[in-house]
Every structure is written in C-alpha cells, then in structure tokens.
Amino acid sequence: MKKLLVIGATGNIGTAVIDALLAHSNKEEVQIVAGCRNIAKAKKNFATWHNQVQWLSMDLENTATFEEELSTTNCVFLLRPPHLADMKVFQPIIDLFVKNNIKEIVFLSVQGVEKSTIIPHYKIEQSIKQSDLKYVFIRPSYFMQNLTTELLADIKHKKAIVLPAGNAKFNWVDVQNIGEAIAEIIHNFAPYCNQAIEITGKENKNFESVATLLSGITGTNINYKSVNPFQFFFIKKKEGIPFGKILVLFMLHFIARFEPEPIISDNYTKITGNQPTLLAQFIARKKQHFIKGD
Ligand SMILES: NC(=O)c1ccc[n+]([C@@H]2O[C@H](COP(=O)([O-])OP(=O)(O)OC[C@H]3O[C@@H](n4cnc5c(N)ncnc54)[C@H](OP(=O)(O)O)[C@@H]3O)[C@@H](O)[C@H]2O)c1
Known part of the structure; x- marks a missing residue:
C-alpha cells in the first residue's frame, strides 16, 4: 500500500x-x-x-x-x-x-x-x-481559484478586479482539475516518472474579458482596472497587505505583460480522460461566492 x-x-x-x-x-x-x-x-x-x-x-x-x-x-x-x-x-x-x-x-x-x-x-x-x-x-497555469481567494475582496466590495496586469492573457486552470491529475499520477506514477507536466485549462483570457464574463454570469457590473506598479503597491499597502504578499501578487500579474501568451496543453485530458473546466463553468459553480462571499 x-x-x-x-x-x-x-x-x-x-x-x-x-x-x-x-x-x-x-x-x-x-x-x-x-x-x-x-x-x-x-x-x-x-x-x-x-x-x-x-x-x-x-x-x-x-x-x-x-x-x-x-x-x-x-x-x-x-x-x-x-x-x-x-x-x-x-x-x-x-x-x-x-x-x-x-x-x-x-x-x-x-x-x-x-x-x-x-x-x-x-x-x-x-x-x-x-x-x-x-x-x-x-x-x-493561473488558478481560476485566484478569483475566489486573492481577488475576491475587490470583486465583492469594489466590484472590480484591480491589478497591474494590463492586457496580458493568462491561462485559466481549475484547481480541482489539477488535483484530479495529481491523484491519477499518484495512483499510477511509473508512466510519468521524472517528467515535468504542464496542467492548463483551454482558455487564455485577459482580465478585461474575465470581468465581462463575471458581470454576465453574476448579473453584477464588475470592471477591470489596470493600475501601474506604484499605484498597485500604494493601494495594497493602504489595505494592510504585507509587503511580501504584495510583491508575490505584483510578480504574478505584472511580468505576464512582457511574456508571450501561455501555452495550452492537453495533458489534463490525456491523464484523466476528461475535459478541463471552462472559466464560465467555474464562475457559474462559484456564483454565490462572488455575490455573497460565502
Ligand atoms: N495562484 C496561482 O495562480 C498559481 C499558479 C501556479 C502555481 N502556483 C503555486 O501554488 C503554490 C500555492 O499552492 P496553494 O494555492 O495550494 O497554497 P495555499 O492555498 O496558500 O496553501 C498553502 C498550504 O501550505 C500550508 N503551509 C503554510 N506554511 C506552512 C509551513 N510552514 N509548514 C507546513 N505547511 C505550511 C498551509 O497550511 P496551514 O496554514 O494550515 O499550515 C496550506 O495548507 C505556490 O507554490 C504557487 O507558486 C500558484
């Protein structure tokens, strides 16, 4: 065992x-x-x-x-x-x-x-x-669950996503799908041994289109506000976010502006036999979360 x-x-x-x-x-x-x-x-x-x-x-x-x-x-x-x-x-x-x-x-x-x-x-x-x-x-790639964790307070209270991400596109993956792929690999390790495996969703989207999707599904107008690095540090510091965490959020979102679009992989489907979650499905699944935050 x-x-x-x-x-x-x-x-x-x-x-x-x-x-x-x-x-x-x-x-x-x-x-x-x-x-x-x-x-x-x-x-x-x-x-x-x-x-x-x-x-x-x-x-x-x-x-x-x-x-x-x-x-x-x-x-x-x-x-x-x-x-x-x-x-x-x-x-x-x-x-x-x-x-x-x-x-x-x-x-x-x-x-x-x-x-x-x-x-x-x-x-x-x-x-x-x-x-x-x-x-x-x-x-x-980029967790869909960032919307229900790090970004949730702004979505609920400011009705906005506020990030230094410009027009950068992220690949959106459901953490549930990552867990499913990892569970398969744990059960059947040998074929994957000593490999690096990208797990992504099927969609590359920028925050403007994510805000539009959120607005449509939740029935609430949610905007995307792209801010410069100074504004971002100032806003987050004022909110009492520790410097280390601001830096992690900054790196995650700002650097993507200068990188090519993420590669979309079909490894999740190859490993599990299932199709990855679409962002609209994830938002619909978590709809109450965005409205009430429970
Ligand atoms: N966010 C994204 O889009 C993204 C994308 C790709 C990769 N990643 C990577 O994903 C990782 C984060 O995974 P996650 O979202 O699952 O993290 P998470 O939700 O923040 O969970 C962190 C876990 O680590 C435990 N932990 C924290 N400090 C610990 C310590 N000193 N000793 C033992 N356990 C400790 C926490 O448990 P307790 O606090 O209960 O002990 C918690 O279970 C990072 O390495 C990140 O770079 C993130």
Whole structure:
C-alpha cells in the first residue's frame, strides 16, 4: 500500500488532491497523511473528510516535526507555500526525503518555471533532480481559484478586479482539475516518472474579458482596472497587505505583460480522460461566492 504525505493539505491544491484521491475509491488504496500546522482548525474546516485521513501537525520550517513520519512514508506531495522561498527551508527537506528513501515525489511547480531561474520553484526542481529522487513536477497555469481567494475582496466590495496586469492573457486552470491529475499520477506514477507536466485549462483570457464574463454570469457590473506598479503597491499597502504578499501578487500579474501568451496543453485530458473546466463553468459553480462571499 502507498502511504502518501500531503504537504499543504489545507490549501487550495492540497485539498483538491485529497478530494480527488478520496473519490478514487475503486483504485489501489492510498493511505493519506494530511500535513498542516493547525490540525484543530483543519478538522473544523474539512468536516466532510477529516476522519478519512490521518493528520500530521507539521511545520516545513522545522523538519523535526515530520522526520519521524517520513520513516514510514513512501510517497510525498510537496508544494511551496507562497510565503516560503528560501532554499535554506527546502534543501533540508529534500535531504530528508533522500535519507528516508522516499520512493515518489510529486512537486507542485508553476508553468514557465524553466524560463525563470530566479523563482523558488526552479531551485526546488533543480535540487530534487540532482538528488536522484524519483519525481513528477506538476506545472500548472493561473488558478481560476485566484478569483475566489486573492481577488475576491475587490470583486465583492469594489466590484472590480484591480491589478497591474494590463492586457496580458493568462491561462485559466481549475484547481480541482489539477488535483484530479495529481491523484491519477499518484495512483499510477511509473508512466510519468521524472517528467515535468504542464496542467492548463483551454482558455487564455485577459482580465478585461474575465470581468465581462463575471458581470454576465453574476448579473453584477464588475470592471477591470489596470493600475501601474506604484499605484498597485500604494493601494495594497493602504489595505494592510504585507509587503511580501504584495510583491508575490505584483510578480504574478505584472511580468505576464512582457511574456508571450501561455501555452495550452492537453495533458489534463490525456491523464484523466476528461475535459478541463471552462472559466464560465467555474464562475457559474462559484456564483454565490462572488455575490455573497460565502
Ligand atoms: N495562484 C496561482 O495562480 C498559481 C499558479 C501556479 C502555481 N502556483 C503555486 O501554488 C503554490 C500555492 O499552492 P496553494 O494555492 O495550494 O497554497 P495555499 O492555498 O496558500 O496553501 C498553502 C498550504 O501550505 C500550508 N503551509 C503554510 N506554511 C506552512 C509551513 N510552514 N509548514 C507546513 N505547511 C505550511 C498551509 O497550511 P496551514 O496554514 O494550515 O499550515 C496550506 O495548507 C505556490 O507554490 C504557487 O507558486 C500558484
């Protein structure tokens, strides 16, 4: 039996991976260990499945909190929480995977990572490759769920999307689809071993057309306001957003202005046999979220 440690189990992707794994009830059994920092909070938030997994209170910044668990684990799903960027955090973790003879690592990276040697995911990928661990790198495009997380407050309260993204087009992927693809790969690792796999949706859209789509489906007029970098930092600082987070949001949205349109891949369909979610379907599924924010 596979014993899988899901790091970041309570986040967007971790939850989608666990949801998809639990839906695979007829496949080879996987024992899931859900890792996060606050188990009591997690059990409250994930009432539907909290008793179907084993929980592990762990902190990536303190390897002593999960070293013992790794001795009985053979497969790990690793992601980089957005606030952790330093290889001083990730190198000891990768060394521990090697020491404990972890057989399979699935690492959540990002589309286009191979062109940007300075981003933390690049360094993590390189370190995993050099370690001789067996890996799959998942490189997703831009999450549809950014609309229901980072961008939701502006959509609800300002009826606007306010970003320094200009006219840049993003490829929109549903986190649920990423979770489904990862679950398949965890069940059937060998054909994907030591590959980097882009997971994208079918649509490249700029924020102007996303705002139009949101307005049409929610019945509320939502505008896109493209701001310059100074305006963006000023607005977000005034909202009390920490500098590190503003920088991440800025990098994610501003740099795309100078890049070619994202590549659309059919890997999700090849891996799962399904068609990826369209942005209109996602917005319709989350319609109440945009209106009431529940
Ligand atoms: N947003 C996008 O469009 C996009 C696109 C491609 C790739 N990505 C990549 O996706 C990743 C983020 O994934 P996500 O959206 O699932 O993140 P998320 O929702 O912010 O979740 C982060 C998870 O990490 C856990 N965590 C945070 N600090 C931790 C620590 N010190 N030790 C252990 N666990 C910790 C959190 O759990 P607790 O807080 O409960 O401990 C949570 O489960 C990033 O690497 C990002 O670059 C994002």
